Amino acid sequence: MTPEKLAEIHAAAFQQDRSWSAQEFNELLCSPFVTVISERGGFALTRLIAGEAELLTIAVDPTHQNQGIGRRLLNRWLAFDMDRAFLEVAADNAAARHLYTSTGFQITATRRGYYQRKDGAAVDALILTIDLTLG
Numbered sequence: 001m002t003p004e005k006l007a008e009i010h011a012a013a014f015q016q017d018r019s020w021s022a023q024e025f026n027e028l029l030c031s032p033f034v035t036v037i038s039e040r041g042g043f044a045l046t047r048l049i050a051g052e053a054e055l056l057t058i059a060v061d062p063t064h065q066n067q068g069i070g071r072r073l074l075n076r077w078l079a080f081d082m083d084r085a086f087l088e089v090a091a092d093n094a095a096a097r098h099l100y101t102s103t104g105f106q107i108t109a110t111r112r113g114y115y116q117r118k119d120g121a122a123v124d125a126l127i128l129t130i131d132l133t134l135g
């Protein structure tokens with residue numbers, strides 16, 4: 001998937017937040033340890049360092065949501081060879097929170113007012129982790 005396509009899907013999926021430009025995606029794709037997992041309509045951008053993996057972002061175009069794409073992308077990421085995975089999610093993001101907690105992620109920290117919405121609202125960020133060494 002090209003940086004332009006990643007930026008297009010990201011902008012469509014994150015309408016309340018600042019979207020990431022094609023140049024930002026290009027820089028991330030060129031940086032070490034970063035991998036994109038994609039299928040038509042969606043992608044996940046991940047970073048894996050020394051057995052610890054971070055979900056940098058995951059986005060499914062609204063016209064393709066609720067068709068299982070997000071769960072497949074997440075499962076493909078979790079099948080990587082790693083011990084622990086973590087991600088950040090906005091406290092008010094019900095769809096993403098359901099996806100992650102139903103996969104086994106647990107809330108391990110909260111950053112108060114971390115996300116600034118385009119409308120000025122501040123929303124907590126939750127840090128979710130999963131230990132994959134436990135089987």
Ligand SMILES: CC(C)(COP(=O)(O)OP(=O)(O)OC[C@H]1O[C@@H](n2cnc3c(N)ncnc32)[C@H](O)[C@@H]1OP(=O)(O)O)[C@@H](O)C(=O)NCCC(=O)NCCS
Nearest residue numbers: 013058059060065066067068069070071089094095096098
């Ligand atoms: C989060 C996101 C990636 C999920 O992708 P998706 O392809 O729509 O997800 P799926 O179709 O695989 O559905 C995953 C689960 O979420 C559930 N879900 C969908 N919308 C929901 C909602 N509003 N509230 C609660 N659960 C919801 C689905 O029912 C499904 O659960 P199930 O398998 O137990 O039935 C997608 O909604 C998205 O791109 N959102 C905008 C960007 C974003 O918020 N990214 C995450 C940032 S941390």
